[in-house]
Amino acid sequence: MHADLSYGEALYQAIDQCMAEDSGVFVYGLGVDDPKGHYGTTKDLHVRYGAHRCFDTPLSEDAMTGLGVGAALAGLRPIHVHQRMDFLLLCMNQLVNMAAKYAYISAGRLKVPFVERACIGRSWGQGAQHSQSLYAMLMHVPGLKVVAPTTPHDAKGCMIAAIRDDNPVIVVEHRMLYATRGLVPKAAFTLPFGEARILEPGSDVTIVAVSHMVVEALRARAHLAKVGISAEVIDPVSLMPLDIPTIAASASRTGHLLVVDNDWLPCGASAEIITRVIEETQGRAAIHVARMGFAEAPCPTTKPLESAFYPNDRTIAAKVYAMLRPDHSKWQPDGGEAPEITAFRGPF
Amino acid sequence: MHADLSYGEALYQAIDQCMAEDSGVFVYGLGVDDPKGHYGTTKDLHVRYGAHRCFDTPLSEDAMTGLGVGAALAGLRPIHVHQRMDFLLLCMNQLVNMAAKYAYISAGRLKVPFVERACIGRSWGQGAQHSQSLYAMLMHVPGLKVVAPTTPHDAKGCMIAAIRDDNPVIVVEHRMLYATRGLVPKAAFTLPFGEARILEPGSDVTIVAVSHMVVEALRARAHLAKVGISAEVIDPVSLMPLDIPTIAASASRTGHLLVVDNDWLPCGASAEIITRVIEETQGRAAIHVARMGFAEAPCPTTKPLESAFYPNDRTIAAKVYAMLRPDHSKWQPDGGEAPEITAFRGPF
Amino acid sequence: MVAEAPDVRSERLYYKMALIRAFEEHIAAIYPTDAVKSPIHLSIGQEAPAVAVCEVLRPEDAVFGTYRGHALYIARGGNLRAMAAELFGKANGCGRGKAGSMHLGAPEVGMMFTSAIVATGAPNAMGYAFALKYRQQPGIVVCMVGDGAVDEGVWAESLNFSALKGLPILWVVENNLYAIHAPLSNRMPRPNFCQRAEAYGIPASRIAEQDADVMVDGFAAAAEAVRDGQGPRFVEVETYRWREHVGPNEDTSLGYRTAEELAVWKDKDCLKRCAGNLDVAVLSALDTRIASEVADALAFAEASPYPDDEDLLRHVFHDGGCV
Amino acid sequence: MVAEAPDVRSERLYYKMALIRAFEEHIAAIYPTDAVKSPIHLSIGQEAPAVAVCEVLRPEDAVFGTYRGHALYIARGGNLRAMAAELFGKANGCGRGKAGSMHLGAPEVGMMFTSAIVATGAPNAMGYAFALKYRQQPGIVVCMVGDGAVDEGVWAESLNFSALKGLPILWVVENNLYAIHAPLSNRMPRPNFCQRAEAYGIPASRIAEQDADVMVDGFAAAAEAVRDGQGPRFVEVETYRWREHVGPNEDTSLGYRTAEELAVWKDKDCLKRCAGNLDVAVLSALDTRIASEVADALAFAEASPYPDDEDLLRHVFHDGGCV
Numbered sequence A, B: 001m002h003a004d005l006s007y008g009e010a011l012y013q014a015i016d017q018c019m020a021e022d023s024g025v026f027v028y029g030l031g032v033d034d035p036k037g038h039y040g041t042t043k044d045l046h047v048r049y050g051a052h053r054c055f056d057t058p059l060s061e062d063a064m065t066g067l068g069v070g071a072a073l074a075g076l077r078p079i080h081v082h083q084r085m086d087f088l089l090l091c092m093n094q095l096v097n098m099a100a101k102y103a104y105i106s107a108g109r110l111k112v113p114f115v116e117r118a119c120i121g122r123s124w125g126q127g128a129q130h131s132q133s134l135y136a137m138l139m140h141v142p143g144l145k146v147v148a149p150t151t152p153h154d155a156k157g158c159m160i161a162a163i164r165d166d167n168p169v170i171v172v173e174h175r176m177l178y179a180t181r182g183l184v185p186k187a188a189f190t191l192p193f194g195e196a197r198i199l200e201p202g203s204d205v206t207i208v209a210v211s212h213m214v215v216e217a218l219r220a221r222a223h224l225a226k227v228g229i230s231a232e233v234i235d236p237v238s239l240m241p242l243d244i245p246t247i248a249a250s251a252s253r254t255g256h257l258l259v260v261d262n263d264w265l266p267c268g269a270s271a272e273i274i275t276r277v278i279e280e281t282q283g284r285a286a287i288h289v290a291r292m293g294f295a296e297a298p299c300p301t302t303k304p305l306e307s308a309f310y311p312n313d314r315t316i317a318a319k320v321y322a323m324l325r326p327d328h329s330k331w332q333p334d335g336g337e338a339p340e341i342t343a344f345r346g347p348f
Numbered sequence C, D: 001m002v003a004e005a006p007d008v009r010s011e012r013l014y015y016k017m018a019l020i021r022a023f024e025e026h027i028a029a030i031y032p033t034d035a036v037k038s039p040i041h042l043s044i045g046q047e048a049p050a051v052a053v054c055e056v057l058r059p060e061d062a063v064f065g066t067y068r069g070h071a072l073y074i075a076r077g078g079n080l081r082a083m084a085a086e087l088f089g090k091a092n093g094c095g096r097g098k099a100g101s102m103h104l105g106a107p108e109v110g111m112m113f114t115s116a117i118v119a120t121g122a123p124n125a126m127g128y129a130f131a132l133k134y135r136q137q138p139g140i141v142v143c144m145v146g147d148g149a150v151d152e153g154v155w156a157e158s159l160n161f162s163a164l165k166g167l168p169i170l171w172v173v174e175n176n177l178y179a180i181h182a183p184l185s186n187r188m189p190r191p192n193f194c195q196r197a198e199a200y201g202i203p204a205s206r207i208a209e210q211d212a213d214v215m216v217d218g219f220a221a222a223a224e225a226v227r228d229g230q231g232p233r234f235v236e237v238e239t240y241r242w243r244e245h246v247g248p249n250e251d252t253s254l255g256y257r258t259a260e261e262l263a264v265w266k267d268k269d270c271l272k273r274c275a276g277n278l279d280v281a282v283l284s285a286l287d288t289r290i291a292s293e294v295a296d297a298l299a300f301a302e303a304s305p306y307p308d309d310e311d312l313l314r315h316v317f318h319d320g321g322c323v
Ligand SMILES: Cc1ncc(C[n+]2csc(CCOP(=O)(O)OP(=O)(O)O)c2C)c(N)n1
Pocket: A030, A059, A061, A083, A087, A090, C068, C116, C117, C118, C119, C145, C146, C147, C148, C149, C176, C178, C179, C180, C245
């Protein structure tokens, strides 16, 4: 039994089903019980399950993250919602020094079943402090899992898996995805972490894209098809653990790997994916690699610069074209901004 | 005019000379004016320059980092000392959301000449929360510079360059290096950021090592020489900006690149260096790459596990041997722990 | 184009508050056209605190505000054209269009670029005050934040350090009763802002009357003590936001606050109260002037060019030069 | 091997304090041999607060401490062999040798593994208390920190939230006057720990007498209120560390505190004071028992194996099973 749900609805359903089945699951964070309910993903849960299971907090990101870690130590399954990933910079200590360490220092006697939901940009005009991704910082640290689902289906499966996991899991949600629709199983189900998804097959180039960039990469694939280039698009879904074998097999076959990240490049997911693919394939396949991501600057607010800051379907297609046909003159498909970007008018 | 100085003395001299020449330079942080003066690097500066120019602080890493950022906005040149890089997790917001952004959002009208000194491990028995490196998190963010000098000479040159820089610079200092000795120019001088240093030439393999791993890599080079393998050892010195051309040229020549980081691998400096070398050389040279770093776990305290957690001269040599002579049976040189590690008995 | 500022205090207060109100009302009106390139946090209804605190400042002083920064920028005397252009994302903006509404700044009048991460500008303000004392320069710093900032750990750390070192800083909380949709009762056991500041060793006072003149007097006493070298002071000032947290509209339909509550506060309008002190003729002259200033600023913004593509990668690092 | 714990309160207090002292003195004595595999932060001289607070706890309660955690571990009844083995870095240690002195824990008696990042266990303690209330379980949580923790923003955030939600937590500051070498005056305008807690809505009290019995009474009143559902309480307890911040030695030669100051505090020795309440015969029986327990634990640790290499990568994630 499937239903056609938005990404936001799929997340709501995942949380709702987990709250119904396990009284230890609760949701908290700035604004979770407010009229907007974080893009509908927590809407009225406080009415349904009581104010102790869905509540607003003071603006105290550090202590509130620590609250969840402590409640998890006591056996509850907290879901902490951050309106923006940028705010996680205030609670890096709790995530990296505490949540990621308790299992290890206790030799497995303690566990931290804690979900940290972090919303990333773009939307528009958010600027330098409200549009960062930063998941690479968390991928760096043993003891944390990081997932960034793109489809409503995967959003639900990842969220339930994260809630049921006995370890801290960071769920990265892109603001441009909440309205995306797709078929989602009605019953609760989990997606195993560490399995990449081949969204569309192709033979000339492998495009690995993260979060909202998956949507842009699929569009780029359509552009490329028109000039006779067949692109395979892979969504890693889970960033830590990473499913390198699936990516490496595809790239070995196509001979070309483009990683399109939703983040800056240095020490980012793109560097990790490329390095591991090379480590795994060298001596057996020669793969031409490239990566795209945010421009090497803070995010500017004004539209013309903001549009240049992010990769999009046309720049991705152009990049692939240049990789595969270096002797041809440059090419970029026509077209404009993605509809979900143009349509977005908050909430911020 | 050169003098034989320890790494700690070289840092002291750099700070002392900058304080003497510029009354806007001040040093602060937990314990900087205490009897130990952070490995001697700040010893008695409060006596020499007055308590307003070298002072202890409350345990308030976040606000204290913000203090330096604000003082820098007002034109001073603060040097903030962290006894451990791990504590930087408490002030990531000030570094990433504030220090790295002011120049950009003000279109260059504000500047943040701020130095953040961060001491990294190992020493011994420090465990999960007192031995992390984490500089990869900062390399990820446009607007921050990151340097990790290894020799007394470079420590002095980097520190003075950092103090005179109009941007936030993170200076990464490894605890095992403070006692290392070497010749250092007596006069103030600066090292330009973004220039890697070829410490020893070689023809069979390029070893790029970071911070204390440079010392271990040089020892590994000596082991390797005995079995007829000639290793070139490169110290990037500056991690952001990174001097990729120097590394890429060496690796293109040797055909083998091993990056030995003083950190975890995922999304680390090792991934970034390898990816950029591949990006720069592909199609022109086939380079066999590999990397080493911390084990994929929090750092354990007990000596046997701690010794296995870190790469060392012997494991580095063994790795190179296996890379270059894959058909031979495994080899690892004899030997024991590095003398500076055995000798270290605090202060912690 | 911009005439001399009025030199009578009550006229000056009215002028600045009315200028903020008029400018923001225009911005709100044109917001649906997408001329403005970033989210906006309006101060309509709560113009008085920023204007009153700036009234007691001198050129050598500095102010640090927040993403809800239009009022402070204007009150401190920031250039209106540069602000309008910034909101429009234009190259003539105070941040060349890269900052937007949330990060306004006018360093030439001592207004630092603001932070959109709640409370995190506070230690920067403190660092600026530290620098003034370090160099034995005259001047004080004002750090204005919302009531939500008080929840953040860095706020407590900053109050403590400022008192420890006796820094020349005036901490101001604009208590508008809400952080987005969350009332104080969601966040504090009791709304005892002053008691908290005192616990960190900072003499504190509270201003509850919606009267810019009363506020000026309250701020003046506190600022005087700071200027006198007595160390930091803290002032809580009660106020109220009329529009939604972010965006141009009213929001009582959301249900987190009532239309009645809003009506009570609209009744206490600081602008109307201030207007009551002035001659009709003076008022109308000021209003005329304000209307033309606003029109001029918006026309300037409209006519200004967008930044070039190279601007994307400029100013990531400060290169020694200034714009 | 370990006899029943004494069932008279004064004997129990003496026994635990003397056990801590004896154990740590042994550890300090053998420290130069490198048998201990991590830095040690000793509680010698400040045994009373941990012992006194644990005296008022019940099995369903939990405690959160710091890197200076030997005293709390022992006071709460953690297994001495597992602790000694942990310090020796052995596989039988409470953290299989991966935790070391700074991260002791004994979840079986409600002692959570401690954090070495000052103050950062506080919100975790609060989360644990939240869970007790959430599940309507009996029990309270004690969070013990040093005076330095009060400087940290997360401490203020945690106090505020605990009071807001009326959580069953007893906040305890062991004020030993220093954070490493920094006296309180380097860090706070005034050492007003109680006033600060009250500003966050938490009734507070201070214990200054170096007498475990007096401390028990002080903690009992506070714990009682917490247990009664009245929300959090705060207690500052004055104490003093005799040895260096980290390591086995005395440190008056460093100059940050004087030998005279140390002598004054040694004179107030909580252990001597407690011993004064007991019969010589009882004392000597307890001392004998303590000596054999310490010897047993150290022998156990000595004889235990180091963890295997595979332990390096185990427990990075919790795999559902428990050790
Ligand atoms: C550290 C941080 N947490 C959360 C947010 C999201 N946020 C933006 S404004 C705001 C409310 C702040 O309220 P207040 O300080 O009272 O200022 P006001 O908006 O009322 O002027 C919140 C929670 C943020 N920007 N920064």
